[in-house]
Amino acid sequence: MSLPTIYCGMRDTLELAAEDGWTVTIRVRRSRRARRLLLKLDPAAGPELVIPEGASRAQADDFAQRHVGWLRNRTARLPAAVSLVDGAVIPFMGDDHAIKHCPDMAGVVRVEQTEEGPQLQVSGGAEHLGRRLTDWLRKQARHEIGVRARAHAESLGRQVARIRITDTRSRWGSCSTTRTLSFSWRLVLAPVEVLDYVCAHEAAHLVEMNHSRRFWRLVDEICPDVNSARRWLDREGSRLHRIG
Numbered sequence: 001m002s003l004p005t006i007y008c009g010m011r012d013t014l015e016l017a018a019e020d021g022w023t024v025t026i027r028v029r030r031s032r033r034a035r036r037l038l039l040k041l042d043p044a045a046g047p048e049l050v051i052p053e054g055a056s057r058a059q060a061d062d063f064a065q066r067h068v069g070w071l072r073n074r075t076a077r078l079p080a081a082v083s084l085v086d087g088a089v090i091p092f093m094g095d096d097h098a099i100k101h102c103p104d105m106a107g108v109v110r111v112e113q114t115e116e117g118p119q120l121q122v123s124g125g126a127e128h129l130g131r132r133l134t135d136w137l138r139k140q141a142r143h144e145i146g147v148r149a150r151a152h153a154e155s156l157g158r159q160v161a162r163i164r165i166t167d168t169r170s171r172w173g174s175c176s177t178t179r180t181l182s183f184s185w186r187l188v189l190a191p192v193e194v195l196d197y198v199c200a201h202e203a204a205h206l207v208e209m210n211h212s213r214r215f216w217r218l219v220d221e222i223c224p225d226v227n228s229a230r231r232w233l234d235r236e237g238s239r240l241h242r243i244g
């Protein structure tokens with residue numbers, strides 16, 4: 001059973017239904033680089049169908065329909081999405097904090113230890129709460145990451161030219177040949193050891209622009225527990241992308 005294909009002009013999408021009536025909207029993208037039909041589920045952006053050159057739309061739709069059960073199971077296993085609203089709980093530097101709307105509070109965001117536990121208190125109108133909190137988290141990320149990345153670079157005898165804070169979904173950090181280090185702001189949600197590991201990783205690329213054994217030895221030298229940080233990102237990383 002399949003719903004009719006819907007082509008929505010600018011954004012090409014495909015609507016599918018599983019046998020039990022579960023429905024899903026899939027983004028459709030043509031790709032010159034893709035070698036074969038591909039159905040992907042990004043924790044933040046949702047499902048995507050990639051069509052390589054040479055494959056017809058009908059073939060692609062048929063392929064997606066055959067894998068709709070897989071998509072439903074994967075979707076069910078995704079961590080729940082958390083919106084930045086009053087009462088929601090999000091991690092900050094690894095510890096869960098309740099978001100508390102304090103309309104009349106001075107300042108923008110305050111971290112408070114209360115009797116009910118740690119809170120991120122956000123001032124101003126409720127309609128701007130999400131944006132204000134995101135802006136503040138990005139600012140914290142810039143500070144926490146900047147300090148650590150520069151310290152790691154220095155310990156390796158290198159200098160960082162620039163630090164960029166991004167919201168890239170596919171990687172936590174990157175290093176360019178111009179010595180610009182880029183990091184996802186979402187690292188500020190993770191435990192500090194994990195944030196520190198990504199800073200060490202990118203700083204080590206200032207010496208070794210590769211993932212060779214020498215590179216990993218360097219990361220090990222400046223970061224105490226690389227493996228547990230990498231395991232944490234594998235296990236919990238998608239949860240961070242479901243926030244906001």
Ligand SMILES: [Zn+2]
Pocket residue numbers: 201205210211
């Ligand atoms: Zn790397």
